[in-house]
Amino acid sequence: MNEFSYSTGDIKVKAGEKIHFVLTNSGKVEHDINNDELKLDKDVQPGKTETLDWTAPSKTGTYQIICDKPGHKEKGMTLNLIVE
Ligand SMILES: [Cu+2]
Structure with a gap:
């Protein structure tokens, strides 16, 4: 994570697959990953790594993950999570 993007780009996973996210915020402000439907919500403070x-x-299907900090989605902080 950085201002204002995710370095991974889009992510492909298998339906029902167990995923271990390692989220590093290399930026100077707080970021997160968020998708209400997928019950994904993890904040990461600047300079920190969370799992x-x-x-x-x-x-x-294709699900959109966003950073829900104000204005970040609009600045392009989104990625597609593709479930195959
Ligand atoms: Cu952000």
Whole structure:
């Protein structure tokens, strides 16, 4: 994470797959990953690394993950999580 993007770009996972996120915020302000439908929500303070264990949904499709800090989505801080 940085101002204002995710270095991974889009992510592909398998339906029902267990995912171990390692989230490093290399920026100077707080960032997060957020998608309400997927119950994804993890804040990361600047300069910190957080981990999150999460299971991908059984429903395939493309889900948008955003940074929900004010204005960050609008500045391009989004990525697609593709569930295959
Ligand atoms: Cu952000």
